[in-house]
Amino acid sequence: MNKHEQQLRAARCARQKKVRAIAFGLITLTVLSASIGLLISAFSPKTPAPAANTIDIAADMSGFNLKEIRVKAGQPMTLRLTSLDNSHHTDGGGKHQWAVDELGVSVVAPPEGNNSATFTPDKSGTYTYYCDICCGGRANPTMQGQLIVEA
Numbered sequence: 001m002n003k004h005e006q007q008l009r010a011a012r013c014a015r016q017k018k019v020r021a022i023a024f025g026l027i028t029l030t031v032l033s034a035s036i037g038l039l040i041s042a043f044s045p046k047t048p049a050p051a052a053n054t055i056d057i058a059a060d061m062s063g064f065n066l067k068e069i070r071v072k073a074g075q076p077m078t079l080r081l082t083s084l085d086n087s088h089h090t091d092g093g094g095k096h097q098w099a100v101d102e103l104g105v106s107v108v109a110p111p112e113g114n115n116s117a118t119f120t121p122d123k124s125g126t127y128t129y130y131c132d133i134c135c136g137g138r139a140n141p142t143m144q145g146q147l148i149v150e151a
């Protein structure tokens, strides 16, 4: 083998190494992103595991079925809102909301479905929850209630 051949082979070898490194990198990236995707889907709150303290509340055009909810401050709670109305309702399309401005919580339930939020009310007090989607919105007295957070 003369010097020229040796140089050629060395160059080819280096190129192959580079290709292999890129291929390895791509495979690693693919596997990594796939597993990250799996991890994210495993932890994403599609069907959130309800906290120990789950409060079920339902709403339809006549209002919430609970006018008052009592919880303890500092304890995580899951609020699960169910809409009893179907999508044929012209007012809000069968959706309802459960929102407390002071706590930054807003849950919107789809027609004939439910949705939930888990949060921890830290400060005791009386908060107004409301639905701002149907029947004149939050001014409607039937689409309101009180969340009482006890110390």
Ligand SMILES: [Cu+2]
Pocket: 059, 060, 092, 095, 096, 097, 131, 132, 133, 134, 135, 143
């Ligand atoms: Cu409503």
